[in-house]
Amino acid sequence: MKDQNERGLIVYSSKTGNTRKLAEGIRRVLEDSGFPARIAAVEEKPDPAGAPWVLVGFWADRGQADEKARDYIRSLEGRRLGLFGTLGAYPDSDHAKSLAKKTEALAAEKNSCLGSFLCQGKVDPALIERFKTLPPDNPHAMTEERRKRHEEAAKHPNEDDIAAAAAAFLKMIGGHESPAAP
Ligand SMILES: Cc1cc2nc3c(=O)[nH]c(=O)nc-3n(C[C@H](O)[C@H](O)[C@H](O)COP(=O)(O)O)c2cc1C
Structure with a gap:
């Protein structure tokens, strides 16, 4: 499949390292599963040209995705875009659901939003x-x-969070769970 030879892009915004750790873990598992990606901090303003999919990671800041992540999301257009985030609240809380909904809505303004994954940090x-x-x-x-x-x-984030996030994104970007299988 053509997509598997092209590298996706994982961009993260992280103040204290949690979201970076999750981003690096997701990259490792996706690569092992046949979906290589380059990874960059949001401050590098990576150019998404040529990437078949983009994942953007953010941290929760007063109920919304942090400003740097939101600015980067706003800069994207026409992308297959997945989101991941870390937060202090529980991922099944109303606070987390509202955070996911708001960030997905922002992502979907100019892109095809694939979905989002949240865990504590x-x-x-x-x-x-x-x-x-x-x-x-x-x-x-x-x-x-x-x-x-x-x-x-x-x-958090721990190895279980990384595995759960990567499994979710494999479904979103690959359409099935084991892209590397024959
Ligand atoms: C200024 C500030 C605001 C925060 N606001 C929220 C919030 O609204 N909701 C929440 O669940 N966690 C909140 N947190 C917790 C962080 O989102 C959480 O610890 C996250 O994992 C930090 O990610 P990072 O290590 O990648 O910077 C806040 C943390 C800080 C420092």
């Missing part, structure tokens, strides 16, 4: 320290529920 310890100083009536104040969520987030 360790929250910056400096931000957690700031939450701890907030008065109890502040919506971001530290609670037991929030502490547990941060504790879980600190374990």
Whole structure:
């Protein structure tokens, strides 16, 4: 198949390294599965020309994809575009669903959006320290529920997240699960 000889493009925006780790893992698994890709940080503003598909990774920043990722998504046109993101909230939460919906809508404005994958990512310890100083009536104040969520987030992204993301994208870009199979 022609597509398998052309390299896709994986672009990530990452402040503290979680989304970069997920991006690098996705690239590794896709390559092992017969879908090679080049990878670049969003700051490099990679040119997507010639790539049969593009995946853009973002981190959640106040309820939406971070600004650099959004700017890059806005710069794309006519692409087969998949999205992945990391966030402090649980991926099955309403917060995560809203984040996915908004980012997919932005991607679909000028592209064919293939879908999105979200998983947790360790929250910056400096931000957690700031939450701890907030008065109890502040919506971001530290609670037991929030502490547990941060504790879980600190374990992500892990190899299971990478495998799940890569499996999702293999379906999206390959149309079937085992493109390398005879
Ligand atoms: C300034 C700031 C804002 C954030 N806003 C959100 C948010 O709205 N929702 C959320 O679930 N996580 C939020 N987070 C958590 C990050 O999205 C999460 O830790 C992510 O994995 C960071 O990715 P990175 O390491 O690639 O930068 C925020 C983190 C920071 C530092």
